[in-house]
C-alpha cells in the first residue's frame with residue numbers, strides 16, 4: 236500500500252498506510268534518539284502494547300498513560316505528562332511516540348511541541364478519525380473552558396504510521412464518527428470519495444477492507460496535499476473546517492459529553508449545507524445528497540432540548556471567528572466549497588434550526 240508525504244517549509248515526512256505498519260515502528264525511530272516516551276491510553280495499550288513493545292525493546296523507553304476523553308484534553312494533563320518525562324529521564328534527545336485516537340494524538344503532539352521547546356513525535360493513530368484527519372498535518376493542542384483546541388501549536392511529526400487493521404477493534408460508534416470526516420473530504424474536494432460514501436454504505440459499514448483502505452488513502456492524500464500547500468491555515472487549509480464551526484458550537488453547548496467529535500461535525504455539515512442553500516450558493520439537490528449521505532451513517536445522539544439561539548451565540552467564540560466576523564465554509568457543489576464571512580445572520584439561525592430538525 237502507498238506512502239504519502241507532507242511537505243512544509245520546515246519538514247518533509249512520510250505517512251505510511253499499510254496493514255501491519257505498527258510492526259515497522261523501529262525503522263522510524265532516529266538512530267541517535269535518546270529515551271523513547273510512548274504516550275497512549277490504557278485501552279489501546281492493552282490491545283497493541285505487546286506488538287509495539289517489541290519495536291521499542293532495543294531503545295531505552297517509558298510508557299506514559301493519558302486518561303483519555305475530551306474533558307481531560309486540558310493543559311493540566313500535558314503538564315502532568317511533562318513532569319513524568321522529567322522524572323523518568325527525558326531530555327532534548329527524547330522522542331514521543333503517540334499511540335491512540337485523535338484526543339491522544341492532539342495531546343501527545345502538543346506535549347512534544349512544548350517539551351524542552353520541542354522534541355520529535357511519531358504519530359500512530361488508532362481510530363478512523365485520527366487516521367484520516369487528526370494525526371496528519373501537525374495541528375496539536377488542548378481545550379479551554381471557553382472552547383475547543385484554543386491552546387495549541389503546529390508541530391509536524393517525524394512520520395505517521397497508519398495500520399487500517401487496528402480499526403477492527405474500534406467500537407462501532409467510534410468507527411462511524413470517523414466516517415463523517417471522510418464525507419467532509421468528499422464534499423470539500425473529492426466527488427468520487429463522496430459518491431463512494433453515498434452509494435456504498437453497506438460496504439463502508441461492514442468494514443470491507445478494500446473500501447476501508449481506499450477511504451483512508453483518499454483522505455490522507457487530500458489532507459497531505461492541502462497541508463503541504465498551506466501549513467498554518469492561512470488560506471486553503473481552512474476548507475478542512477467544513478462543518479466544524481457549527482460542530483464545535485454543538486460540542487461546547489452539550490458539555491463535550493453528548494456528541495463524539497465526528498458526530499458533531501456530521502450535524503455541522505448539515506447546518507453548513509442548509510446555510511449554503513439559503514445563501515443560494517448550493518443547489519437544493521446537492522444539499523439533499525449531503526444530508527442523505529450523513530444520515531445514512533447514523534444514529535445520532537438526540538438534539539432535543541438544544542436551543543438554536545444558544546448555538547448561534549456560541550459560533551462567535553470559535554477560533555475561526557476573526558474580529559467578530561464568523562467565517563463559514565459553504566459547499567457550492569459536491570467537491571467544491573467557498574469560504575465567506577458575508578452571510579445573512581438570520582439565515583444562520585434558520586440553518587441551525589433546519590439542521591436540528593433533519
Ligand SMILES: NC(=O)c1ccc[n+]([C@@H]2O[C@H](COP(=O)([O-])OP(=O)(O)OC[C@H]3O[C@@H](n4cnc5c(N)ncnc54)[C@H](O)[C@@H]3O)[C@@H](O)[C@H]2O)c1
Nearest residue numbers: 276336337338339361362364365368369374401404405496
Ligand atoms: N489535530 C487535528 O487536526 C484534528 C482534526 C480532527 C479532530 N481532532 C481531534 O480529535 C479528537 C477526536 O478523536 P477521536 O474521534 O479519535 O476520539 P478519541 O481519541 O477519544 O478515541 C476514541 C476512543 O477509542 C479508543 N480507541 C482508540 N483506538 C482504538 C482501537 N484501535 N481499538 C479500540 N479502541 C480504540 C480511545 O481510547 C477512545 O476511548 C477531538 O478532540 C478533535 O478535536 C483533531
